[in-house]
Amino acid sequence: MAVHKLLVPGVGGVGKTALTIQLTLKRFYNPIVEDSYRKETKIDGQACILSIIDTGGAEGLPSLSRDQITNTRAPIMLVGNKTDRVTEREVSTEEGHALARELDCEFVEASAKNGENVEKAILRSARRQWETFALTRAKAAPKGVMVRNDTGGGAATGCVVL
Numbered sequence: 001m002a003v004h005k006l007l008v009p010g011v012g013g014v015g016k017t018a019l020t021i022q023l024t025l026k027r028f029y030n031p032i033v034e035d036s037y038r039k040e041t042k043i044d045g046q047a048c049i050l051s052i053i054d055t056g057g058a059e060g061l062p063s064l065s066r067d068q069i070t071n072t073r074a075p076i077m078l079v080g081n082k083t084d085r086v087t088e089r090e091v092s093t094e095e096g097h098a099l100a101r102e103l104d105c106e107f108v109e110a111s112a113k114n115g116e117n118v119e120k121a122i123l124r125s126a127r128r129q130w131e132t133f134a135l136t137r138a139k140a141a142p143k144g145v146m147v148r149n150d151t152g153g154g155a156a157t158g159c160v161v162l
Contacts (some may be wrong), residue, residue, distance in 0.1 A: 002048040011112045015081035018112030020054045023122050028113050045128050050126055063127075074130040075128035076105035079121045 008016045018029035024037040037052045080096045083089070093109060098109035107122065110117035 002046065002130070004043075004048055004129050005051045005053070006122065006125060006129070008052060008054050015112045017054050019079065019081055019110065019118055019122075020052050022112045022115050022118045024052065025051075026115070028034050028088050041123065041126075043123060043130060046130075047132075048126070050122065052122075075125060076103060077125035077128070078103060078105050078107045080107065080109040081112055083109045084113045087095060109141055 008020055011018050014044060015029075020037050021027060024039040036118040037050075037054065039050045039052070041048060076128045078096065080091060080093070094108065096107045105130070108117055108121040109123070110121050112118060
């Protein structure tokens with residue numbers, strides 16, 4: 001079964017751990033020490049394991065700069081959390097989409113409290129990771145033409161022309 005490792009970075013208090021717990025345990029987060037989670041799921045019909053590392057409370061982990069984010073080869077999903085707190089909103093949907101365009105990534109709004117779009121956001125990110133991995137492997141595969149000598153006697157020889 002394929003294992004997809006996901007990192008959930010961000011500043012404190014935005015709901016990283018709450019999103020992760022909602023996805024993996026289907027419950028709302030109560031502050032306790034939890035930082036690594038696994039969830040068995042299917043992506044496009046393929047069984048896989050999501051191994052999620054939550055950076056919540058990790059003061060020692062350096063924050064990611066915009067340059068680091070835009071220069072990464074891993075797919076990025078920008079998640080606007082806490083959609084259930086409409087009157088306390090700090091970032092508009094339009095601002096979220098604008099930042100996603102700037103970072104060249106997808107954007108989705110979610111609520112870890114009521115579960116809205118949590119699985120959609122995480123699974124979409126994992127799917128993009130798998131597609132990126134498959135594309136990278138395809139580019140790394142040797143390219144060439146197989147030349148075979150099949151005389152019909154049961155033994156065939158061949159080589160790859162690069």
